[in-house]
Amino acid sequence: MTLRLFDTATGEVRDFAPLEEGKASLYVCGLTVQSEPHVGHVRSAVNFDVLQRWLRHKGYEVTFIRNVTDIDDKILAKAEAQGRPWYNLAYDMHGELTRAYAALNVAPPTYEPLATGHVPEMIELIETLIERGHAYAAGDGSGDVYFDVRSWPAYGELTHQRVDDMEAATDADPRGKRDPRDFALWKGRKDSEPETASWPSPWGRGRPGWHIECSAMAGKYLGPAFDIHGGGLDLRFPHHENEQAQSRAAGRPFASYWMHNAWITTSGEKMSKSLGNSLTIPNVLQRFRGIELRYYLVSAHYRSHVEFSFEALEEAAAGFRRVEGFLDRAIALAGPEDAGVGSELPQGFVDALDDDLGTSAAVAVLHDTVREGNRLLADGTDVDAVQAVLGSVVLMLDVLGLNPLDSAWGSDGGEDDRLTDAVDALVRGLLDQRAAARAAKDWAAADAVRDQLKAAGVEITDTPDGPKWSIS
Structure with a gap:
């Protein structure tokens, strides 16, 4: 097309x-x-x-x-x-x-x-x-x-x-x-x-x-x-x-x-400076990551009017975190090496962007592909199929500027990064406690740690390389 x-x-x-x-x-x-x-x-x-x-x-x-x-x-x-x-x-x-x-x-x-x-x-x-x-x-x-x-x-x-x-x-x-x-x-x-x-x-x-x-x-x-x-x-x-x-x-x-x-x-x-209803980027980024705000903006077709609200931004951010969750699980299974190399963009994604830069339709294809990837992960038998889906997802995210593996989203050594490091250390400490409880066959204690993390919005996924965590 x-x-x-x-x-x-x-x-x-x-x-x-x-x-x-x-x-x-x-x-x-x-x-x-x-x-x-x-x-x-x-x-x-x-x-x-x-x-x-x-x-x-x-x-x-x-x-x-x-x-x-x-x-x-x-x-x-x-x-x-x-x-x-x-x-x-x-x-x-x-x-x-x-x-x-x-x-x-x-x-x-x-x-x-x-x-x-x-x-x-x-x-x-x-x-x-x-x-x-x-x-x-x-x-x-x-x-x-x-x-x-x-x-x-x-x-x-x-x-x-x-x-x-x-x-x-x-x-x-x-x-x-x-x-x-x-x-x-x-x-x-x-x-x-x-x-x-x-x-x-x-x-x-x-x-x-x-x-x-x-x-x-x-x-x-x-x-x-x-x-x-x-x-x-x-x-x-x-x-x-x-x-x-x-x-x-x-x-x-x-x-x-x-x-x-x-x-x-x-x-x-x-939204304009003259009306006084503007939401400056530094203020928004105190509540959401840049990649989440970009996903929110990309999800709407460029010619569609968007009524901004933090509730809508939160909903979009949750949707993008599901994509990130798939990436984490797929990489843990299939490996991060050369993700996207040799893969192809889904035809529906290509058709959407060729049709007047239809990013909203392209994002829908992205989520369909992620759902298929999650189904394959749940089955857990076809690593090659997971690798193929992972590659397609990475290519789509690259085109949309949303690939969390891109170095452009890397650490800048700022306060947010120090906060992330601190949270990671705390979660890892709890995961170590859970691992010790499981080794001692104290399943009640292990489940209590998992429930504590889940209540805090932290999802745990057990993989062959150990437990992985993400914000749910």
Whole structure:
């Protein structure tokens, strides 16, 4: 089956046909680093991480760009409110974002460009738009430069809107605009803004508008045309609409496919920093492991809205722990050597991901396979069959970024790891007591230890190599 993707520009599921055979180019709008990332932010990162993993599994050479917006009105406002330099805030929050990605095993992109490092490319693109008659410098002395939406007849084609039906762009003072819907390409520096937050330009000192950043960085690293542009559903308008318009008006074909992940909501509202209902990654990771949060996000199709709750996350975590339990038992029986080597992905799993990255259906196949593996383990006679199922499960987990055997989920020497070591030592001590009781044929004492551990949520599995424990 050919990989098929839902293109939000056309509203249709289309066969993926890259511009260059054997290669796939992907640009995803990253975050504006104004504060700590929340669950809604990392959903987009996880979804497109699965996409790049699947493209690579299918044999494509992937170039994946995910930018960081490190200069923006919100960054300046937040930094001023906190009494710190804007670049200090952006640097710290970029570090938080990097740690959040790592905690959820989001693979690094090919490049992660910063907006502040690409101002010359933005100025060059703006100059091209002015030369082509699609942009103009404001006549009010502000130093602002705007895209002329009326000059581009195709404006609105991404979101299927007429210009007259659109609301005014609120990114700059409307006094210098020919049309209230014209959006800012360059913002002249205001006296109230720090000098460091501006760059020299043909229109005076200033800084880029939000939309021009992504067009310039996509053009630099992927060229004038590339395969897939992705991001959150909330970016379709105005951000992606404006990106496409200014890029194509400058003579760049831009993206062939548009993919947008849906929101995560809390109490029916989009999870966002502005609403104050965000759940930051460090806070969530105090209650759940990163691999459990990733499993929760992967289990939903990327275009489905998710109503977040800790109860739903706990249910998902329990489901993933059952997968881990199978891995532990299967490895104990069949051995960990080269798990996955020589195995194949189940056809149902392949078909699910080829059908618009259907991770929810793929996870269902994963659990079906684990159930079959548990049946074989219960029978306990066909080690080769267990090894085959183990290999398939490991391959599926690798594609989804959920393989607990992956070194990316390894120890970082932090507090959580010390806590895990302490729990393991306590459990091992009780298991030694149980083993001693069984050796003395004191079955009542042995059963009492087992019941004590079970009451604490610890499951014991007796294997030929000794007892194994897991959290039930």
